[in-house]
Amino acid sequence: MVPGPAISLRAYQRITRYLNFLNQAEGGDKHISATRIAHALKINDVVVRKDLAAVSGNGKTKVGYARTELTRDIERFLGYDRPADSALAGVGRLGQALLSYENFKKYGLNITAAFDTAPELVGREINGVKILDASKITDLCRRLHIKIGIIAVPASAAQAAANALVEGGARAIWNFAPRELSLPEGVSVKHEDMAASLAVLTKQLERF
Amino acid sequence: MVPGPAISLRAYQRITRYLNFLNQAEGGDKHISATRIAHALKINDVVVRKDLAAVSGNGKTKVGYARTELTRDIERFLGYDRPADSALAGVGRLGQALLSYENFKKYGLNITAAFDTAPELVGREINGVKILDASKITDLCRRLHIKIGIIAVPASAAQAAANALVEGGARAIWNFAPRELSLPEGVSVKHEDMAASLAVLTKQLERF
DNA sequence: ATTATATCGATATAAAAATATCTAATAAGG
């Protein structure tokens, strides 16, 4: 596939904000303008317009975008309409939370397999997903053609989990462990960086 | 306080990566250079040098930074040495995961109060924190001088939770709900945007 | 002692992102 226009992470974050905003004020007007979204979300209106143009292009002068159409276009852009199967490594508290997070389905993510090493967890079922022994990661990912691996194991086990997932065919890793991963070329990683988020927050707090 | 040099979110993310990297290769050399970090993490070396200069400034020509010193400086920079008390609104799966996440202590975050509306949760204790009825948020935050509020309630309840926290004196909100929050001037928000992260990841997947 | 090399830190350039400005279109009000 073509590399595409390489939309920045910040643009994705803005676009999901637009979607959240559209969802929350449900019963409103039939149309909404970029200007209004910009004002509500305190973002520059040109930025919003540029984002929406990349996503939809169905804007009409003087009226803006039809809400339902825009919502659909954003969802399509974000991939909510093409569900992807994924495997979860680590079913501790965080893993269980991820397994139970109903929104993921809406976001186009199915967790179809879950793995852990703890004997008391293996065999149990959470939210319709059976927990299997971690030794089976590679084999099962391969059989299920899993392309997305989610890492929710302790930091010390993260690299091993990543290796198993990638060996099983995963091409994208969503890493919740506070650990750098070294992965082969062609495998993309998104590090969910709670520590950094927290640091930003507490830093802002210091200003007062 | 002074506004400060306004370090970007991306810089914070890089800096936490440096810290993770330092922690994971524990028994290594006594010193480490920006060049080597840059190479290991596939980041431009000038960027690393600039980040480290903002954080530490103890770099020595030809040898780099002393690992232990650099680790300490980064931790100090990220605020790990000044623990802040926080209150958690919502003790569902995600809230429980946050309550049990041991790393937060290391990151300088104490969750000292937790709230929920569900009668079967109120009164229980998780990880040493007693769950209280959501009606007490404002009052208790005020008494405990809570400055950080964490929102882990369903989207529909997010705004109300935020209001209660802010009314109780919270000046920073860490929002895990997929909902835009409208908050008074001076209250900072960090939206933990799982949907956006996921979208980035699946987008990269499409390239193959 | 001298030379080569690795490193930091400063400065300069380039790239990317955000913001401002401008134009055309079109709906709404008189």
Add this chain to the structure above:
DNA sequence: CCTTATTAGATATTTTTATATCGATATAAT
């Protein structure tokens, strides 16, 4: 029908961020 206001979308400018280049310095090798 005409004017006004609002909007998308294009283009230009500014700001921010990343990258490249250079000089100084200290360590290690010869």
